[in-house]
Structure formats: C-alpha cells, structure tokens
Amino acid sequence: MILIKLGGSIITNKEKPLSPRKKTIENLAKSLRKIEEPIIIVHGGGSYGHYWSVKYDMHTKERKYNLRGVSIVKNSMIELNKIILDSMLKNKLNPYCLPPTDFMDGNKPITKKIKEIEKIAKSGLIPVTYGDALWFGQKKTYILSGDKIMTHLAKILKPRLCIFALNEDGLYSDLKSKKLIYELHGERPTISENKMDVTGGMTRKVEEALKIAKSGLNVFFVNGNKPERIVKAVKNRTFEGTLFRGKRNV
Numbered sequence: 001m002i003l004i005k006l007g008g009s010i011i012t013n014k015e016k017p018l019s020p021r022k023k024t025i026e027n028l029a030k031s032l033r034k035i036e037e038p039i040i041i042v043h044g045g046g047s048y049g050h051y052w053s054v055k056y057d058m059h060t061k062e063r064k065y066n067l068r069g070v071s072i073v074k075n076s077m078i079e080l081n082k083i084i085l086d087s088m089l090k091n092k093l094n095p096y097c098l099p100p101t102d103f104m105d106g107n108k109p110i111t112k113k114i115k116e117i118e119k120i121a122k123s124g125l126i127p128v129t130y131g132d133a134l135w136f137g138q139k140k141t142y143i144l145s146g147d148k149i150m151t152h153l154a155k156i157l158k159p160r161l162c163i164f165a166l167n168e169d170g171l172y173s174d175l176k177s178k179k180l181i182y183e184l185h186g187e188r189p190t191i192s193e194n195k196m197d198v199t200g201g202m203t204r205k206v207e208e209a210l211k212i213a214k215s216g217l218n219v220f221f222v223n224g225n226k227p228e229r230i231v232k233a234v235k236n237r238t239f240e241g242t243l244f245r246g247k248r249n250v
Contacts, residue, residue, distance in 0.1 A: 001038045001121055002234055003159040005150050007205075008046025008131075009167035010224035011084065017051045018076070020083050024225060028165070029091040031227035035234050037160070038121035040153060041084075041095070041128045044146040048080040049073050049131055053143055060143050062107065062136040070141050073133040081130050088126065096125040100132050100144055107136060107144070109152040118157050147208040154212040162212050163233055164205055165224030170242030171206070183243045184213075209244045219244040 006028060013019040032039065045053070053059070056069025081097060088095040098120075103113035117127050131146035147164075154162050171181045171189055181189060188210060209219040222229040222241040232239040 001040065001118065001157065001159040002035060003040050003150060003153055003157070003162045004032075004042070004230065005146055005162075005164045006041060006043040006084070007164065007166050007224060008044030008048075008050055008146070010046075010165050011043055012046030012048060012080065014047050014050065017047050018079075019047050020080065022083070022087070025084055025087045026091070028224060028227045028230075029087045029093060031231050032088070032093060032126070033091060034231045037234065038118075038124075039126055040117060040121050040157075040159070041126060042146045042149045042153070043081070043084055043128070043130045045073075045077060045080065045131045048076040049133075049143075052076050053133070058133065058141070058143055060145060060148070062140045062142040064139050065133075065141050070133045073143070077130055077132050081128065085128060088128070094125050095128045096120055098127045098129040100129055100134060100149060102129075104134060104144065104152075107134070107142060109156065111156055114153060114156045117153070145204060147204050151208045151211050154217055155215050158215075158217065161234065162209075162217055162219045163230055164209065164219065164221050165227070165230060166205070166221055167224065168221075169223045169240050170221040171202075180240060181242050183245060184210075185245050185247070213244040213246050215246070217246045219246070 011025050052073045056066045058065045058069055085095045103110050120127050132144055133141055134144045136142050169180055173179045173181050212219050220233045220241050220243055229239045
C-alpha cells in the first residue's frame with residue numbers, strides 16, 4: 001500500500017486565495033492511474049484552508065478560535081476536496097472521501113477506524129482525506145495538518161512507501177543553488193524557510209517525515225509538478241527527489 005500527500009502548494013496557487021491548479025490536479029490524477037497498488041491520498045489546504053486559517057489566526061494548537069473562522073476553514077476544505085474528487089472521477093479513479101472526523105477523536109487518531117481505511121484501499125476504492133479545522137472539546141478547535149495525518153496513518157498502517165508531493169524537487173542543502181539532498185538517514189537537515197505557513201511549511205513536513213522514517217518506513221519528497229516521479233518512486237525507478245530512509249529497529 002502507498003500513502004501519498006498532495007501538498008497544498010501543488011494543488012493550489014498559494015499566492016492567490018482560493019485558486020486551484022486544475023491542470024496540475026488533472027495530471028496528478030492521470031499519474032495515479034498508473035499505480036497498481038492500493039493507495040491512500042491525503043491533501044493539504046493551500047490557498048483554501050491556509051488562506052482562511054491565516055485570516056482568522058488559527059493554528060495547530062487547541063484553542064478557542066473564532067467560530068466563524070472554523071466554519072469557513074471547514075467549508076473551504078470541502079470545496080477543495082470536491083475539486084480533487086471530481087478530477088479523480090473524471091480520470092476513471094474511484095475516490096472515497098474520508099473527512100478526518102471519520103478517524104480522529106479530539107487530536108488522537110482512532111486506530112480501529114484507521115485500520116478500516118486500509119480495507120477500503122484494498123477494495124479498489126481510493127480513500128481521500130485532508131487537513132482540516134477540527135473540534136477538540138471544551139469549546140476548543142485546532143488545525144490538523146495533512147502532514148500530521150500522514151504520520152498518524154503511516155504509524156498505524158505501515159504502508160510500503162510514503163510520498164510527499166511538493167512544489168520543489170525535494171529538500172535542498174542550499175536554497176540559492178537548489179542543491180538537492182538525495183538521501184537522509186534519520187539526521188535532521190537545516191531548513192531554510194522562505195514563506196510563512198500556518199502548519200509549519202517545510203519544517204513540519206521534514207519533522208513528520210523523520211517521525212515516519214523512524215518507525216521504519218521509507219519516505220520520498222518528490223516534485224508534484226512532475227507527477228511521473230510519483231510513479232517512478234512507487235515502481236522503484238531512478239528520479240530526482242529526497243529519500244528519508246526508514247530506520248529498521250533491529
């Protein structure tokens with residue numbers, strides 16, 4: 001089974017509020033058709049969820065956020081999710097929408113529900129979930145990022161491979177020269193952040209990727225603008241990207 005995260009910066013234009021990158025989404029859907037294993041898709045919020053969460057000052061910490069903001073973030077994520085589902089259907093895939101409320105209790109994953117996602121994926125349907133504003137309890141809410149969902153799903157389901165589709169070729173050791181880091185073995189690289197992101201941007205992705213790799217799974221960072229690289233990662237072919245090599249506990 002393959003776990004794939006479609007980053008918000010790939011499926012939307014993050015510079016322009018509420019702007020999906022429909023052609024890119026279409027190309028991604030076409031590439032997913034070439035994968036002959038069960039897959040689970042997680043997608044980010046990009047210029048939908050992120051835009052509103054910045055506007056209403058909402059974060060990943062559980063707090064009493066503006067209720068209007070909570071409603072609008074949730075609504076915008078449903079809107080973006082629908083665009084992705086429609087594109088997958090158009091390309092003869094069988095997506096199965098799974099809002100994170102289906103498998104989260106407060107900020108804790110429900111193991112039994114997540115194990116059910118694996119059965120759905122193995123049936124031939126493609127579970128599709130996404131980052132969202134979630135109810136925590138005691139009148140508090142929080143933003144659950146798609147990156148965090150990747151870690152929750154990976155730790156319980158132990159997929160063969162986890163892939164993060166980014167707006168870059170992978171991780172760079174130097175942003176100016178765009179020198180690519182091809183492989184990491186559990187070490188924490190230095191990250192140069194160049195944009196503000198509610199859910200932590202590249203730093204958060206790296207943190208979650210390291211957690212997943214620590215549990216023994218390989219994680220790839222690939223360029224989602226070149227979706228054939230996702231297929232190459234799955235089929236173990238050579239391509240440009242960054243591999244976080246899973247550390248097997250002996």
